[in-house]
Every structure is written in C-alpha cells, then in structure tokens.
Amino acid sequence: MRRSDELKASPPMFDSPLLDRFTRVHPAVPVVMYLPVILVLFALGADRSGFWNAVGHVLGGLIGADGRECSPALSADHRSAGAVRGCREAPSRTR
Secondary structure, three states, X not given: OOHHHHXXXXXXXXXXXXHHHOOOOOOOHHHHHHHHHHHHHHHHXXXXXXXXXXXXXXXXXXXXXXXOEOOHHXXXXXXXXXXXXXXXXXXXXXX
16 A cells, blocks of 8 residues: 555545645654754754763763663653653652
C-alpha cells in the first residue's frame, strides 16, 4: 500500500484541508527541524560551561540527579510503559 493511500484512509484532524495538510509529514521532518536547534543550543552551553559539563547536564537530565530518579519527560511516558526500572517519584515540595 502506498503512503498516500494510507494517509487518505486516516480521518482528518481539522476541517480545513490546509491545516490538515500540515499534520501529515514524513517522520524525519521533526528530526530535521529540531536537530540543528538542539545542536546549536548544546554548543552554546558547552562553550559557556565546558564540553564535559554540558554532557553531564544532558545525562543528568536524562537519568536524574541521583541516578534513580527519572526526569519528568521519562517518567510520564516510559515509566507508564514499564520501560524504565528503578525510577521513583520525586519528593513533593509542598509546604
């Protein structure tokens, strides 16, 4: 089955054909759009704090500050799917 046939079979998200056209993009489009921005921001951060500090910040953001705590991005999606083991909820900061 051709990709255009698959797209025609899915229901439209918007009533406007123009808006609906923008919802149907190749899966590589978000990567091509955001990867340069991510690389530029990483380079700016590495320039200010040093390369290894920037790498540490990226890894720390992915695995959590103490190595057991999931970041908010990982905890919502991956933990609910059971993909990340050993994550725990961050302590609440209510006063």
